[in-house]
Every structure is written in C-alpha cells, then in structure tokens.
Amino acid sequence: MQIYLPIAEMSVDVLLLLGLGAAVGFLSGMFGVGGGFLMTPLLIFVGVPPPIAVASEANHITASSVSGVLAHWLRKGVDFKMGLYLLIGGMAGSSAGVWLFGILSERGQIDLAISLLYVIFLGIVGILMAQESVRTIRRRRRNAAPAKRIRQPRWIRSLPLKVRFHKSRLYISAFLPIGVGALVGVLAGLLGVGGGFILVPAMIYLIGMPSSVVIGTSLFQVVFVTANVTFLQSVQHQTVDVVLAFFLLLGGVIGAQYGARVGARLPGEQMRGLLALLVLAVAIKLLLDLVITPDDLYSLQVTGAAK
Amino acid sequence: MMTRRLALPTLALTALLGAFLFDRADAWAQGLVADLSDHFVAITAGFTGTDVLLFGAVDEVGDIAVVVRGPERNVVVRRKDRFVGVWANSDELTFGGVPTFYALAANRPLGDLAPRPVLERNQIGLRNIRLNAIEPDVTEVEKARFADAFIRLQKKQRLYSDDLGAVTFMTGKLFRTRLVFPSNVPVGIYTVQVFLIRDGEVLSAQTTPLNIDRTGIGAEVYLFAHRHSAAYGALAILSALAAGWLAGQIFKKR
Numbered sequence: 001m002q003i004y005l006p007i008a009e010m011s012v013d014v015l016l017l018l019g020l021g022a023a024v025g026f027l028s029g030m031f032g033v034g035g036g037f038l039m040t041p042l043l044i045f046v047g048v049p050p051p052i053a054v055a056s057e058a059n060h061i062t063a064s065s066v067s068g069v070l071a072h073w074l075r076k077g078v079d080f081k082m083g084l085y086l087l088i089g090g091m092a093g094s095s096a097g098v099w100l101f102g103i104l105s106e107r108g109q110i111d112l113a114i115s116l117l118y119v120i121f122l123g124i125v126g127i128l129m130a131q132e133s134v135r136t137i138r139r140r141r142r143n144a145a146p147a148k149r150i151r152q153p154r155w156i157r158s159l160p161l162k163v164r165f166h167k168s169r170l171y172i173s174a175f176l177p178i179g180v181g182a183l184v185g186v187l188a189g190l191l192g193v194g195g196g197f198i199l200v201p202a203m204i205y206l207i208g209m210p211s212s213v214v215i216g217t218s219l220f221q222v223v224f225v226t227a228n229v230t231f232l233q234s235v236q237h238q239t240v241d242v243v244l245a246f247f248l249l250l251g252g253v254i255g256a257q258y259g260a261r262v263g264a265r266l267p268g269e270q271m272r273g274l275l276a277l278l279v280l281a282v283a284i285k286l287l288l289d290l291v292i293t294p295d296d297l298y299s300l301q302v303t304g305a306a307k
Numbered sequence: 308m309m310t311r312r313l314a315l316p317t318l319a320l321t322a323l324l325g326a327f328l329f330d331r332a333d334a335w336a337q338g339l340v341a342d343l344s345d346h347f348v349a350i351t352a353g354f355t356g357t358d359v360l361l362f363g364a365v366d367e368v369g370d371i372a373v374v375v376r377g378p379e380r381n382v383v384v385r386r387k388d389r390f391v392g393v394w395a396n397s398d399e400l401t402f403g404g405v406p407t408f409y410a411l412a413a414n415r416p417l418g419d420l421a422p423r424p425v426l427e428r429n430q431i432g433l434r435n436i437r438l439n440a441i442e443p444d445v446t447e448v449e450k451a452r453f454a455d456a457f458i459r460l461q462k463k464q465r466l467y468s469d470d471l472g473a474v475t476f477m478t479g480k481l482f483r484t485r486l487v488f489p490s491n492v493p494v495g496i497y498t499v500q501v502f503l504i505r506d507g508e509v510l511s512a513q514t515t516p517l518n519i520d521r522t523g524i525g526a527e528v529y530l531f532a533h534r535h536s537a538a539y540g541a542l543a544i545l546s547a548l549a550a551g552w553l554a555g556q557i558f559k560k561r
Contacts, residue, residue, distance in 0.1 A: 001353075002353060002354075004525050006521070006524075006529045007532055009491070010490065011354055011355055042472065059543050059544070059547050062544060062547040063551035064549050064550070064551055065551065066548050066552050067552055067554065067555020070347050070552065086378075108383065111396075168519070200469045228546045230543050230547070233540070234532065234540025235536045235537050236545060238533050240539070242546065243528065253554040257558055259426070294394055296460070296556065297388075297456075298384055298387075298456035298457075298459075298460060299384070299385050299460070300384055300385075301385070302380045303382065303383055303401070
C-alpha cells in the first residue's frame, strides 16, 4: 500500500516505512540505543531527501524517547541538574546545527557534510567500542581481574566554574556538561540523531557519571534537543514530515519490544561487540559511498519560483 | 501622441477578444480541437501517479505533437569532483525558469514532423527546451554538459519524457493520447499544447491548462506546515510526545 508523504512530496510503501521502523526499533531495543544514526542514512538510502529525513527523524526520536525518560524518572534514574546543564549546551548547539544545515543545503554541501560527520563519529565510536569489547572478552578468557575504569583525562579536572551534582556525586566544571551537550546538539541539528551514541560514552568516560543515571539523563537531553530541532526545522525549512515520523514510530515500538527480549538473552560484552560491528558497518558503507566514483556526477536542486 | 494612446487599449481589447474566440468555437477555423479527460489532477494520500486522456480532432489530415509543460522553476545543476579522495559537489550552473515537468507525445518521429528551426521555435522535443543559464560567464561547452545532465536526470525521475508515437489517430481525423504523470509530479498549473503540423509547418496550436494540486489531509498538512510553521512545529512535538507516551503505556501492560 502506497502513501503520499505530504512534506516529502513523494509516495512510499507503508510496509517499507513500518519495516524500517521495526528493524531499527528491533536493533535499538536490543542494544538500548536510539537508532537515529541508523534511521537517517536508511531514509536517505530509500530516497527521502536528506533535509526531510533529518528533520523528520528528529521528530521520530522525540516520540521514541519520551516513554524511556518517564520510566527512568520513576526509577529515579535522571539527574535533572546535570540534564539542565547538558540542555543549556544542547539547545544552543542544536540551534546552531539547524542554522548550519540551512547554509550547507543552500550551498549544495549538506549531503557531503552529513556523510562525512557520520563517517567520523561512527568510525571513532565504533572503533572504541570494538576495542573495549575485544579487551573484555580476552580478559574473561584469561580469567583476569576486570579492567580498571578508564580514567578521566587530567585537563578536565582543571577547568574552572565548578558545580556540585548531588545525584551523580560529582563536583566538576559546568563547562564540561555544557560543552558535551553543545557538541551533541550540533550533531542532532545536522544529522537528525538523538546523539546517544556520543552522549552516553561522553557521560561515562568524560564527565564520569555513575551508570545508574547515564541512560535516563541522556534520554532527558535527547527528548528536549530533538524537540528543539523539530521546532526549528519546521520554522526555518518546513521539512518535518509528521506522517513519515508517525509510521516510523508505529513500526519502531513493535520492533523495540522484540529487540529488548532478544537483547536480554545475550551477554553484555557480546552485545557491545555486535553493536560496534553494526556502527562500523554503517560508517564503512558511508565512507565507500564518498570514495567510490558515483554513477552520476551531476545532481539537481530546485531552488524556487522563477522570476 | 493621440493615436498611440488610442492604439494601446484597442490592441489589448483585440488580443483579449482573439484569445476568447480562439478558445472553442473558433478553433475549428484553425483546423484543430482538443481537450483533456480531466483538467484537475488531485494528489491525495494514496496518490501513485495518474493518466490523463487527451483527445481531439483535426479537419484535415496532419501530424500532431502534444507538449505538456509543468510550472517553471530555477534549477541548480551541480557536478561532483574529487577532493582528497572524496567526491564533493564543486561546479554548478543554474537554469532560470525551466519547466519542472515536460512530456512530448507525437504520432511520428521528431525528425519527420518538422525541420529543426520549427521544432526549436515551439520548444518541441527535449533537446529544444530553452535552457538559459543565470550565470553569465559560462562557455557553450560547459553549458551543454550541464544541460545534458539536467535533461538526463529529469528523465531518470520520469519528470521529462518524449514518448514519440504515443499519439494515435483512430480515423484519419480523430486522435488521442495518454498523458502519464508519475507520483513525484510537481504541483502547479500545467499547460498542454497541441500542435497541428502539416508539411513541416505548424498550422495551428491550442493550449489547455491543467491544474495539479494536493487535496485532502495531505494538502492540509502541507499548507499548515508552510503557512503556520511555528504552530506546526509545536504540534509535531506535542503529538510525538503523546504518541510516544501512548506507545509506552500500551506495551508496559503486556
């Protein structure tokens, strides 16, 4: 069954959208990640114009993250003070991201920017995750003691303007969460991702938050930042397709249920290894697309009414 | 001075009258009548493209060429180049006021219809669409390369087509053709031009408008998003929050 997407101005198969939603939902339920970093490239791959894909995916992530935040909130798994500092950076960063998005698409460089940023960030995160899971699996084989926690880089402790975060039991510079939030915000505005794949490692290794509040607090930031991206993209570029977001959500909630069940059966380090492979696979696919000579060197963009 | 002042309104009036008379009854004097099965194509939620039937009659045997032109827009054509191993857009050319949709149907190959200057003058055929670059300083060779790419890409999206031979004569004087609009057809006012050609000359031409527009919920959503974009954004967020919360509730109980 075909459905006409009113903002994307194209008709797509409903089953394809539900399937995409379910597949990405399955993986995100299994690995506990948002899945925006998989969904945006997939949407572009099936022919949704990049500006629509990015903006609508932000809208989809708001929807798919909200019940997670509520669940973690009830379990007291959200550090609201930390979330607020992350958000200060996140709001500024995502606004800048959406603004940059407009400039880049006017210049015809947005596709390149999206692909390059994905390759860089997914590449780094994927390699780090792969390294860590290989290390833990090896150590497990040798029956050695668990690794000592990765230390915060020293320069971080010398940053000024320290603030106390009771819930996370931290006394750190306010610049740290604001900076992390801003970086992730820029990515959210440009790439249509929640940014969990950067945010969660940054919260653990850079900020040093206890794992009990990491997921809840990151979801808290993700909901507000993607809402901001949705709003700004709507106002500035009219690129949010609510029909597209709705069908992705519909497929996603069903897929996530099954993914969570499968994920619960797999041991942690294997899961992390699998996720690392998945992240690296997306990065490599995007890198190849950038490097291999394209089928057609030319592309079109309709810019507006003729005078 | 006096004659000029009089001449202008008189000319305008004559032109208006002419346009009026030309439309239907007088068209027979031109040797050609044609009409569409539909003058409005509605893009609804389930739109997957559509066909519109064009039919007509000529008073004497001749050739028919039908040109459908979509609303005109500026289109940027970009060419990728390799920078440190990565393919990126570099050179670009903007064609001003080009039709976003173009379809040609005729009852015989273009070369047999009329000599090239006649086809060019009437923009009959993909190669004869007037493509004017907005950038002034561009060589003819470059312009031709970008124009070729533009037409090739439009054809690939099924927005440009030249389905020669698609006009069929049923008797010697009645003809018909099927105009195909794909699902990605741009909205706007289209013109359907029918040319009657005999001995390589355009004897008469008739232009019929065709309106392609969104209707139903899709149209409402589109207009709302463009006219009240802040309210649309706020509603998109609220409905995402509500839908996400609802989905969470439904699956929590299981």
